Amino acid sequence: MSALSSLNGYIWKYRGRLALGLFFVLGSNFFAVFPAGLIQESIDLVSEYLIELKTNPERIQTSDFFQALLRLSTLIFLFALFKGILLFMVRQTIIVTSRWIEYDLKNEVFGHYQKMDLEFFRRHSTGDLMNRLSEDISNVRMYLGPVIMYGLNTLVLFVLVLVMMIKTSPFLTLMVFVPLPLLSALVYLVNKRILVQSTKVQEALSSISSFVQEFLSGIRIVKSYGRQEEFEGRFEVQSQGYRQEAVRLMITNAIFFPLILLLIGISTVLAVGVGGWEVHQERISPGVIAEFIIYVNLLTWPVASLGWITSIWQRAEASQLRINEFLNTQSKLKDGKLKVNSNQFVLEFHSVSFTYPETGIQALKSVSFRLEAGQILGITGKTGSGKSTIALLMLRFYDPSKGHITLNGIDLREYSVASVRAVFSLVPQDVFLFSDTIENNIRFGAEGNTEIDEDAFVAASTRAGLHQNVLEFSAGYQTRLGERGVTLSGGQKQRSSIARALFKKGSCLVLDDSLSAVDTSTEREILNHLKQFNGHKALILISHRVSTLQPAQLILVLDEGKRVEFGSPEELMKSKGLYCQFVEHQSPVRMSEL
Ligand SMILES: Nc1ncnc2c1ncn2[C@@H]1O[C@H](COP(=O)(O)OP(=O)(O)O)[C@@H](O)[C@H]1O
Ligand SMILES: [Mg+2]
Known part of the structure; x- marks a missing residue:
């Protein structure tokens, strides 16, 4: 129960x-x-x-x-x-x-x-x-x-x-116990108050820390818009709230001890008074009074702690309820048993539709394509057309709502999730670097792979166009990245993320808008490295910028989740569709960038 x-x-x-x-x-x-x-x-x-x-x-x-x-x-x-x-x-x-x-x-x-x-x-x-x-x-x-x-x-x-x-002495026992129920009731009430107030203090404290956290991560914006004073004012308001709650708690706490001392006092007085009478009546010896005073003192704290115990008990109960709620939710992804054969690579989407369960947004509508070893696929389309969703489905972060995805002819759901993810080296759209050295961030791609020699991550880094940059840092690969890698530029972060994926050596390398912050010549250099397959069998380039798709032999064009075009770049240029429009629109821009 x-x-x-x-x-x-x-x-x-x-x-x-x-x-x-x-x-x-x-x-x-x-x-x-x-x-x-x-x-x-x-x-x-x-x-x-x-x-x-x-x-x-x-x-x-x-x-x-x-x-x-x-x-x-x-x-x-x-x-x-x-x-x-x-x-x-x-x-x-x-x-x-x-x-x-x-x-x-x-x-x-x-x-x-x-x-x-x-x-x-x-x-x-x-x-x-x-x-x-x-x-x-x-x-x-x-x-x-x-x-x-x-x-x-x-x-x-x-x-x-x-x-x-x-x-x-049964009679004396009865007498000294008279104030005990009152004591425990009072202690219970005061404790309840303490609990309510300390929760408020906790809340005030965590609201201060999230406020400060946001201020610190947005410090550049705050400074550039000159809003320090406003933040100072808001901080003061928050601190005042905290101080008020903390002072209230202190007052309640201050009542608590004298209250207990008072009640011990009453019991002691009863022990001495009634005990004295009993001694006078020669029913007990004088030593019994001292004995009882000790008993009363022994009992007071445990009884006082009863209120505290029940309140902590209640709190633990509520917490465990929340924990159980979590532990009882099961992942919707069912793990299969098969292992992916890594010597082969054929990926097929069969009329895949997908609706995000959290928002009900239909991101993909009956998308089909096929990609096999030795091919480079480019996926393009406007923002929100469903490109990143394709990558998420391939790595089985979600299962398709309709249709199915096969790898080497077998439905992804038949494989163990881990073995599917081992096939793909994904460079996600949102770069994430750990607060660790550059080397460890790259090595994260294949943690525990002892076969990979010492220089392998340098090779990966070179192919990602990062190596020269790293050499310029005084600590080289041992340079520590701060929270979210603030010391690196956007392009450097993306390239670190690419190096990590290259180091993993999955069968299929997937770059999801991973060159958007990289300048054009570096982009071209990296793409040249990537199209010479080295460690991977297939390459998927996702980008709304057609220049990034330049090495692709196959292009998939998405629009509002639908596959509108699929074929070689030459075919698509001839058919004068969306892809052709993208190329024509984006080329002059590219020229001016140069
Ligand atoms: N985690 C998510 N939850 C709900 N909706 C999402 C999520 N990620 C993306 N979407 C929605 O799905 C659609 C496709 O998104 P996405 O695949 O990221 O597009 P693209 O990568 O082409 O910009 C968009 O409408 C987007 O708002
Ligand atoms: Mg995207």
Whole structure:
């Protein structure tokens, strides 16, 4: 029923450690409760000694008295020591286990992310996905660690203390317990307030950080439009909001401790007052009063923590619910069993239509074409005509809504997704470089491929027209790229991305608008390298700029998701269609660029 029950598997996995933890909890509480009886004994010993001293001093054995006192205090000291050691062990077992489960859970969630399709990532914001992994899991960890630890502790302590109290004096027990329900109710209410307020503080804080993050990534725009002051003002408003919430939380927190102290005080007064009366009636010895004061103090914190425990418990429950929601969504892409035969390459689109599930936009309408080893295909069309969608479908980021795609005559869906993606070396339209060295960014193309010799990435980089540039950097290939590679120009980024794809050596190289930021002569140079097949069997050039398609033997022209033309450039020029228009329109522009 409860979302947290999905953690039972993990709890079971670490049952040994947790059982040990329970044992330590029992032990530490035993050593915490038992000394109260010893203190009672010591006080009674002292008071009896004083009475003896007054009534018949000649019969007194001082050395016996001190010996007994020494024995009692040594025991009290040893018990405190054992309690400390066992408390340490409790944390070492239960809290450490919670960290282990947290680690497992993080891996499980992250592993699940890896399996999800693109649609999933578009449906959920990055912030959402990050929160699942950090905040929600850490809330759940609080349940597994502190909640279980303090929960067990409270339970064990409560039972132990209650048994000891009733054994000593049932009436006094009843009396000191009078304020306890009030205490736990108050603590619960204050805690609820703290929870609400700390959530607000968290929200204010994360809104500040996303504000600052956006400001920092847009710093150039902010400066060039001279809007620093406006940002400063907005920041101040945000900070004020945060300060207000934080101060409110502080006030509630400040009420919390005095409240508890007050209630301990009431119980203590009851123990002394009612206890004194009981001593007067000779129903209990004076030491029992001291014993009860210790019990009251022992109980107060666990009872106070009940409210805290329940609130954390609720929060963990909500978090686990969100995590489960994620873990229960399955990728829509079903993995096939076959492996692609890498010696062959024939790619065919059979009347492929595709509608983006998230937006309902129909990006492709019954598109067919065939590409085989040794061929270079150019795909062109206006922005939004569906060019990039073709690349996404080929790599099986999505499955066609209608029609099918075959590779070597077999439907893509029959293959394992990983083996299909291994066939293609894609240079995506949006370049992404990691905050790492240039070398590692290129090597990312074929991580773990030990057959590739040391110079292979230099070769890839040379063919991508990047090598000369890199040599100009003082650190060469070890140059670190900042967040999103800010130190490189647009063209350099694109070429790094191409080098990465070349390094991968997939059967089919796909460039999706990857030369748009590269100057014409460099473009020509790169294309010359690429058309001499080296490591790849087929090449797909996607671009709205026809000059990029210059090496292509086959051209596919798309318009609003439909295939309007398909054939050799010569044929298309003759038929005077869209392609011919593109060539005629774009040529003068190209001339002026030169
Ligand atoms: N992830 C997406 N979700 C929804 N619609 C998309 C997505 N990507 C592209 N589209 C839409 O699909 C159509 C084709 O896009 P795309 O293949 O990127 O065109 P091109 O690469 O030719 O510019 C466009 O109308 C675009 O708005
Ligand atoms: Mg595109």
